[in-house]
Amino acid sequence: MAVEHVFVLMLENRSFDHMLGFSGITGTDAQTGEPTEIDGLSGTESNSYDGQTYTVSSPADWEMPVDPNHEFPDVLEQLTGTRDLPSDHHYPPIDDSGFVKNYARIEGVDQQNLGEILRCYEPQQLPVLTKLATEFVVCDGWWSSLPGPTWPNRFFAHAASSGGLDHSPSIWELIDWEVFDGFSFPNGTAFDRLRGGGRTWKIYAGDWTPGVAALKGIGFMDWSWYTDFAGDVGSGDYSADYTWIEPSYGHITSDYACGTSQHPQDDVTRGEHLLKCTYDALRSSPIWDTSLLIVTYDEHGGFYDHTSPGPAAPPDDGTDSSEYNRYGFRFDQYGVRVPAVVVSPLVARNVIDHRTYDHSSIPATLSYLFGLDPLTDRDAQANGVHTLLTLPEPRSDTPETMPEPAVSGVTNCTPLPPCGQWEFAFDVRELPPPVTRPAESADEGNLPAVIHAALKQDLEISPPEEREERVARAKAVQTREDAREYLAEVERRLTAASPRAKRGPG
Numbered sequence: 001m002a003v004e005h006v007f008v009l010m011l012e013n014r015s016f017d018h019m020l021g022f023s024g025i026t027g028t029d030a031q032t033g034e035p036t037e038i039d040g041l042s043g044t045e046s047n048s049y050d051g052q053t054y055t056v057s058s059p060a061d062w063e064m065p066v067d068p069n070h071e072f073p074d075v076l077e078q079l080t081g082t083r084d085l086p087s088d089h090h091y092p093p094i095d096d097s098g099f100v101k102n103y104a105r106i107e108g109v110d111q112q113n114l115g116e117i118l119r120c121y122e123p124q125q126l127p128v129l130t131k132l133a134t135e136f137v138v139c140d141g142w143w144s145s146l147p148g149p150t151w152p153n154r155f156f157a158h159a160a161s162s163g164g165l166d167h168s169p170s171i172w173e174l175i176d177w178e179v180f181d182g183f184s185f186p187n188g189t190a191f192d193r194l195r196g197g198g199r200t201w202k203i204y205a206g207d208w209t210p211g212v213a214a215l216k217g218i219g220f221m222d223w224s225w226y227t228d229f230a231g232d233v234g235s236g237d238y239s240a241d242y243t244w245i246e247p248s249y250g251h252i253t254s255d256y257a258c259g260t261s262q263h264p265q266d267d268v269t270r271g272e273h274l275l276k277c278t279y280d281a282l283r284s285s286p287i288w289d290t291s292l293l294i295v296t297y298d299e300h301g302g303f304y305d306h307t308s309p310g311p312a313a314p315p316d317d318g319t320d321s322s323e324y325n326r327y328g329f330r331f332d333q334y335g336v337r338v339p340a341v342v343v344s345p346l347v348a349r350n351v352i353d354h355r356t357y358d359h360s361s362i363p364a365t366l367s368y369l370f371g372l373d374p375l376t377d378r379d380a381q382a383n384g385v386h387t388l389l390t391l392p393e394p395r396s397d398t399p400e401t402m403p404e405p406a407v408s409g410v411t412n413c414t415p416l417p418p419c420g421q422w423e424f425a426f427d428v429r430e431l432p433p434p435v436t437r438p439a440e441s442a443d444e445g446n447l448p449a450v451i452h453a454a455l456k457q458d459l460e461i462s463p464p465e466e467r468e469e470r471v472a473r474a475k476a477v478q479t480r481e482d483a484r485e486y487l488a489e490v491e492r493r494l495t496a497a498s499p500r501a502k503r504g505p506g
Contacts, residue, residue, distance in 0.1 A: 003346065003369055003389060004290040005238070008362055009245040009278055010157060011271055012261040013070065013150065013301025016140060016337040017041055021120045021306070022058045023130055025138060030353035030388060038140045038352055045306040047100040047118065054100050054115040056304065059122045062408040063257070064264040066106050067445070068117060068302025072167050072327050075147040075335060077102045078302065079309070091147070091333040094308040103302065118304045121268070127403040128272040129339065132279065132295065134350050135399055137342040137388050142357040143309050144299040144335030145378075151449050153298045153335065153359060154211055159185040160360040160379035161315035164322030166329040170443040173324075174214075174452035175475055182216035182456055185375075186317045190363040192217055193372045194242055202240040204229050206248030206260055206274075208491045209453040211446075220457040220494070226274075227422045230281035238287050241370060247274055250413075252450050253484040254436045258413035264301050270416060272405035277419035279343065280401045289394040292369075293343040294362060294385060300336035309334035312358065315376035331378075334358055342385045345394035355383050438481035447483055454490040461497040 021041035029036040046055040073083040078099045080092040103109060103117040110116075123130045132138075145156035151169065152162030163185050194201050195217075203212055203223035212218055224232070226245065232238055250259025250266055262271030275295065282291055314320060314331045340357065363375055365384035374380035416422070442448065455474040462470050477486050 002290065003292045003344065003386075005241065005243065005287050005292070006366060006369065007243045007245065007278075007282065007291065007293045008157070009247075009275070009293065009295050010154065011247060011295070011297045012249070012263045013299060013303075014262060014264075014297050014339065015300035015303040015305040016142075016307075016339050017045075017056070017305040018060065018120050018300070018303035019126060019129060019339045020133060020138070020140075021056070023123045023133065025130075025133055025352065027134070027138075027350040027352045028348065030137065030351050031355065036352050036354070038138060039307060039354065040140075041120065041306060045118075045304075047097060047304070049100040049104060049114065054118055056118045056120060056306075057115065058120050059125055060119040061116070062125075062269065062410050063267050064116070065110070066108055067256070067263075067265055069102055069106060070149050070299060070302045072148040072329065074102050074105075074302065075300075079147060079336070085327060085329070089328045089330055096304070096306060096308060099302070099304045117302065120304075125406050126268070126272060128275045128279075128405055129295075129341070131399065131402055132275065132341045132343055136344065136349070137347050137351040137353055137385075139340040139342065139353045139355070139357055139385075140337070141354050142296060142338055142340035142361070143312075144297075144338050145312070145359040146329065146331060147309070147333060147335040148299070148329075150298050150446050151211070155183070155185075156378070157298075157359040157362045158189045158191070158212070158215060159187070160363050160375040160382070161185055161187075161317050161319060162331070163324055164319035165324040166331075167326045168445055169324070169448055171448040171451055171477060172475065174448055175455065175471065182218065183214050184216040186319060187375045189215055189217065190242070190366055190375065191215070193363070193375065194366065194370065197370060197372050199241040199370050199372075200239060201242040201244070202232075203244045203246070205246045207246070207252070208494055209252075209450045209457070209487065210246040211449060211453060212244060212246060213453040213457055214449060220460045220498070230277065230420045233281055233285040233287060236286050238285070242366060245278065247271065249446070249450070252447060253442075253480050253487065260416070262297075264303075267408050267410040267413065269405040269408045269410075270413070273416045273419075276402040276405065277422070280419050283398065283400060289345055291344060292346070292365075292385075292389070294340070294365070295343065296340040296359070297338040298359075300338055305337045307337050309336060310356070313378050313381040315378045317376045342388050344389065345398050346389045346391045348390055349395065349397065351388070353388065357383055357385070361385060438479060438484075440480050442477050442480050442483040447480070451477060451483060451486065454487055458490045458493060461493065
C-alpha cells in the first residue's frame with residue numbers, strides 16, 4: 001500500500017535535547033534492525049561561563065521568562081563560542097560551548113539562573129510527543145537547515161533553500177524586496193512543483209498571518225483555518241496530496257503566549273494539545289491507512305543540544321551571494337538538532353532513525369512519493385523519510401488517540417477546547433492583548449515577517465488605487481505597539497473581505 005497523503009506540522013524553537021534528551025527512548029535501529037537508543041543526554045553535559053560550570057538538568061519550565069537568542073551570530077556563539085565568521089566564511093569548529101554565554105547576553109535574564117538554557121523536559125512533561133516517538137519513528141539526526149533563525153529555516157522546508165536569507169529580515173527589507181508577489185526562489189517551492197506535477201495541496205493555519213502566506217504563489221484564499229482540519233480529513237473525500245499545518249503563534253507582538261506553536265515563552269502543553277488533535281483527527285479518518293505525518297521544529301530556539309551538526313550541501317541555486325545574505329554564510333553547515341517524528345501506519349513501531357535529515361528532507365520526500373524533480377542540490381542530496389515506509393500493509397496496533405497533555409498549571413490563557421471542537425482562539429474584532437514592550441522596535445525576530453504576510457494579504461483584497469496607501473501604512477510601523485494596532489487593522493479588513501470570517505483561527 002502506498003502513501004497518498006503527506007502532512008507536515010512544523011512547530012517552533014526547540015532543540016532535540018531540550019525536548020527528548022532525557023526521554024531514555026530505546027527501540028529498533030531503522031537501518032540495522034538491531035536494538036538501539038536515542039542519542040540523548042547522559043546528564044553530565046555542560047557549559048562553562050564566567051568561572052562557573054552549568055550542567056544539563058530536568059525538569060524544564062513550562063514556559064520561559066524570556067525568548068532565548070537564535071539569530072545567526074547567536075547560534076554561531078552557541079555552537080563555537082565566537083560571534084564572527086572567519087574571513088574565508090567557513091564555519092568555525094563546533095564544540096557546543098557557548099549556550100550559557102549567549103543566554104547571559106539577554107537583557108532581563110536572571111544572571112543567577114543561567115543554567116535554565118540547559119534544562120530539558122522529562123518524558124512525563126511531554127506525554128504526546130514522547131508517545132508519538134515510541135509508537136512510530138523518532139529521528140535523532142534531524143537538523144535545522146542552517147544555524148540561524150525561524151524564517152530562513154522554514155523556507156528550506158518549502159524550497160530546499162532560503163533564497164540566500166541568513167537572518168530575520170527587517171520590515172523595510174521585506175517590504176522593499178518582496179511586497180507585491182511574495183518571497184520567491186529561483187526554482188520555486190514544493191507547492192509550485194506539486195501544482196506543476198498535477199498534484200494538489202492544502203494549508204491549515206492557526207492565525208490570520210501564517211508564515212507560508214509570505215511565499216510567492218500562496219494567496220489569501222489558499223489556506224484554511226485549522227478549525228476545519230478534523231472535519232476535512234474525516235469527510236471521506238479528502239484529496240490533497242500534501243498538507244502543510246501552521247500553528248497559532250499567539251501574541252506575536254509581545255510574548256507569543258496563548259498560541260499552539262510551543263514557542264519558548266508559551267506554555268508547551270498547548271503545542272502538545274495541537275499534536276494530539278492533529279494525530280487523533282488523522283487516526284480516526286478514512287485516509288489514515290495511506291497517510292504520512294511528519295512533525296518537526298523549525299530551529300532550536302537557543303536551547304542547548306550536545307551534538308555537533310555537520311556540513312551540509314549548499315543549495316547551489318545562485319542565492320548564496322544574494323542581497324538577503326547579511327553574514328556571508330555559504331549554506332554549507334547544518335544548524336542545531338531539532339526533534340522530529342515520522343508517523344504512519346506504514347512505519348514499524350518504536351523505530352529510532354540515526355540517519356541525517358534536515359528540513360529539505362520534506363521536499364525530498366515529496367519528490368520521491370509524487371515523482372517530482374528536486375528543487376536544489378540540498379534536497380537532491382537529502383535523505384527522504386519515504387525509506388521508513390517499510391510495511392506492506394497498515395499496522396493494526398496504532399493508538400486510537402494520543403494521551404492528554406500534562407497539566408502545567410499555567411493559567412494566563414483561555415484553555416484550548418477538546419479536539420474536534422476548536423472554533424475561536426482569538427477574537428479578531430478586538431485589538432490583541434497589550435504588548436509587554438510597547439515602545440521597543442518591531443524589527444525583531446518573526447514580527448517583521450508577520451507584518452509582511454499581513455501586508456501581502458492586505459494588498460490582495462485592496463483595489464489598485466489603495467495599494468500605495470496600504471504599503472505606506474505598513475512602513476509606518478516602528479514599535480511593537482504600532483505592530484499590534486496594524487495587525488489588528490489588517491485582521492479586521494481580512495475578516496470583512498473573507499468568507500472565513502464566520503470561522504475563527506484555532
